[in-house]
Amino acid sequence: MEKQASRHHVPKSIYINRDLSWIEFNYRVMEEARDLKTPLLERVKFLSIVSSNLDEFMSVRVAGVKDQIKAGFNKVDFSGYTPEKLFSRIVKKTKHMVAKQYAIHKEVIRELAREGIHFVDYDELNSTQQRQMENYYNEIIFPVLTPMAVDQSRPFPLVHTLGVYLAILLKKDADRKEDEPYFAIVQVPSILPRFVQIPTRSNSKKKEFLLLEQIIERQIGSLFSGYTPTAVHAFRLTRNADLTLNEEGAEDLLEEIEKELRNRKWGMPVRLEVEKGIHPYSLELLKEEFEITDNVVEISGPLDLSFLMKFSAALPDFDALRYPKHLPVYPREFDDADDLFEVLRQRDVLVHHPYESFEAVTDFLEQAAHDPDVMAIKMTLYRVSGNSRLIQSLAEAAEEGKQVTVVVELKARFDEERNIAWAKKLEKAGCHVVYGLVGLKTHAKIMLVVRQENNSLRRYVHVGTGNYNDNTAKLYTDLGLFTSNPDIGEDASALFNEITGYSSPYDWKAFAVAPLSLKDRLFERIRREKSAAAEGKPARIIAKMNSLSNQWMVDELYAASQAGVKIDLIIRGVCCLKPGVPGLSDNIRVISIVDRFLEHSRIFYFENEGKPEVWLSSADWMTRNLTRRIELMCPVYDPRLRGMLINILQISLQDNVKARQLQSSGLYSSVKNDLPEYRSQFKFMEIAGWKKAPEFF
Structure with missing residues (x-):
């Protein structure tokens, strides 16, 4: 991760771009898939999560950037990027991410094979297994397939967002000369499991699986009588999936949303993923049809690794390759x-x-x-x-x-x-x-x-x-x-x-509520800590949340840091604040924890001159949470419960196993100290009374 800093130019800004920060978060998720200390089937799940995260990022955030470019919007955002510059950088970084993800995927597949779990190619099947797959195709797959030809009388059919399709080039058996090939597509049915278990000998402990698209590809000729397939390759399209609602003009919001959900399948194309080695004719036709030239990603492996989540769950006899099962304790x-x-x-x-x-x-x-x-x-x-x-x-x-x-x-x-x-x-x-x-x-x-x-x-x-x-x-x-x-x-x-x-x-007697009072209440408390620090009094802020991207909040924290307030931020995902910048954020430390469970709680602590305030909240410190949502921040009055929350924050700050510390470059590095390994989520398991929690170390 540190090597990226030398390859990619970082704009001279005191802020980190929100979308680029998100990409770094997804890298931290991918680290869990790469970590050899993570149980193997948990690594498989993290690979799936990386794909699901990236799909949503493309269909919402990147789609929004493309909308800005299409509208001719070229203003610089507060982190120093125009939409075109940001889009170019996102594409470059996400392509690098995908390449790394599939390199990890190959490693994981090899390790699964050592455990007796094999993904095989069709050509590796023996004759009996091939007949079994042919029968499965004829009985289960063939009836739900729909070949869709593209020619002068049949326009390009609707390609659903995030579906896996096969692009097929064909020649007519009667044709002798080299004419332009015929083109068709077939959707790999999402209603069927993406992976098919191959029957093995009854006494075999080995489990073998074949991807659904490989079975279809091998039998593709059955869909095109009188034609010979010459090239078959997978592709996948990501469309803009954000809803555009006219709430003011909608008589019934429920009906308006139902209508927009139907329109989502027609969203503007954002990304095209293609199987590596796709025929140039198919690739050019797809790019022309979807009007995509700037975000085409070649994939060295199966498209859409999100199916690995279901695959991991479909292996009941391999619990030794997962985290031990534990039931939450009743309070x-x-x-x-x-x-x-x-x-x-x-x-x-x-x-x-x-x-x-x-x-x-x-x-x-x-x-x-x-x-x-x-x-x-x-x-x-x-x-x-x-x-x-x-x-x-x-x-x-x-x-x-x-x-x-x-x-x-x-x-x-x-x-x-x-x-x-x-x-x-x-x-x-x-x-x-x-x-x-x-x-x-x-x-x-x-x-x-x-x-x-x-x-x-x-x-x-x-x-x-x-x-x-x-x-x-x-x-x-x-x-x-x-x-x-x-x-x-x-x-x-x-x-x-x-x-x-x-x-x-x-x-409000207790609550702070967005969009009217939450932001101001937070500002008041940050500024109170700033004033206390200026007077030489104890001043401390600890905040745990999912994201920090609101420029006003970042500026308030910078000002507090300059006044001498010690600030610790535990931010799982996006963080637009640059910590450790001399004269700006010397007193701010930012860590992110990605582990077995998704860190999601929001806790805000203010020293208040030795009379600590602790708040729970539904809100992250993002513009949408502070200005466009009804959010709630609630004080915790009970001293005993306040102490419990402060302990949760302190335990999180001590993590030196799964915590990563944000550098001013926008990159993250492992927390390095000479203390014994301390993993916060495992400590919480012990506190709650989960048995055998120390075995996870």
Whole structure:
């Protein structure tokens, strides 16, 4: 990674470009696939994640840059790049990334073979196996294939984004002279598994797999009677997948989004991936059709390695090649409690996922849904799992006559269709479903339960840093605060009133809420630390988040650093701040942790002259979070829970195994010190009580 610095020019700016910073993040993901200490099938999964990440980056971020170029926009952004210059640099860096990814892929394939897991070529099959694959093709694959010819009477068919296709050149058997070849395409069916297990001897422990496109390629002649295939090569197109919504003019936001989802398949082409060695005629025809010449990527291996995630999961007999399985522990405060409300009347509870179980959240809502004293439930939903107990509990609560209000964010990128389905189900059950405010995504994670107790109402609140999704809660590190604090409860009611009704700006007692107050509250606290440092008082900021890309926030941190504030930032992904620049950011350190679980929690610590403030938030320090979303930052009042959060931050800062430190060049390097190896996620496993956690070291 360090070698890149000498190859690529970095603009003279005090900021790092957001998109180039993201590319460096995906390199850190790829390091996990390369790391020999990572279990082999986990390395396979990380290779898949690199591909999925890059697909989304191309279809959203790079597509946006191409839109700017197409519109003739040529202004320099705050990091020193014009759209054309940035696009050129992105293409160069991502091509280098893909080349490196496929080099790692070849290494991983060789290591899988040593473990008895083989990807084979068709020519390696014996005659019996070839007959078996022919039968599989005739019975399973052939019926779902659709050959699509391209000629004067048949225009180029629609090529779906991110689908794998075969480009086929043919000659007519009756033709003797060398005419222009015939051209056709065939989609590799996404409805079928991308890999096919080849039957082996019953006593063999070896497992062999063949890629679906190889079977189709070998039998491709069956689709073109009277023609002879002369060249067959795979290609894949990435289209612009961002939604362009006219929310002001849409009478029904749900219908508007459904319409845009249908239009997504027609999005502007952004990237063309082709199999290495593709016939020049096919390549030129594809480039001309998709009008792509500047982002064509030759792939030395199977296109779209995202299938490796399912492949890794399809090997049940190879658990020794994975991280040991462990179930999250149930939070101790709730473990022996029959009544979660009784616990919360006595004290606040903090839950650290995935080390502690998300079941605490689903149990809390389930109890509320069936408790006769609960009057109302209000909740935001951004990304929900496919088979969610939360949705079921909300529906049951409404059916039992409770007032249930659910704010469903229909614009959660790539989860729009699922959220539309949930919204319809909840409305059918009798819930009041609200789609948020025009022009703003509702990204806050909050649940409010109103309960009648002793002739008065008490509010119980759950605030989270991550989505209400039981699947991702097993894979992402997030935090959830349960509380019955009256100020937090009042603010929760006010927040829902602002989202669902008409309310004047509210004087928040506890919360800071974007887009109106969150940014200013953060500025106030950064500036308070700056003033304290100028007066020689203790001054410290520790912030853990996913991304930092807002220029105003970066500038505030630079000013605080110049005043002497010690600042530690734990930022998993994009970071536009340059640390360690003399006279600018000497006092700022930035680390990123990429490990078994996706770091996702947002925690903000301010020293406050020895009276520390700690906040949990749904918001990263990005422009979209601070100005175009409904986000929430919630204080943690309980001193015991504040101490737990400070401990989480300190443990993260001590990581010298998976942590990478950001250099002022925009590149990352391993954290090097003489201390014993310290891996933060494994420490959290030990704290939660996961057995055998030390064996991971």
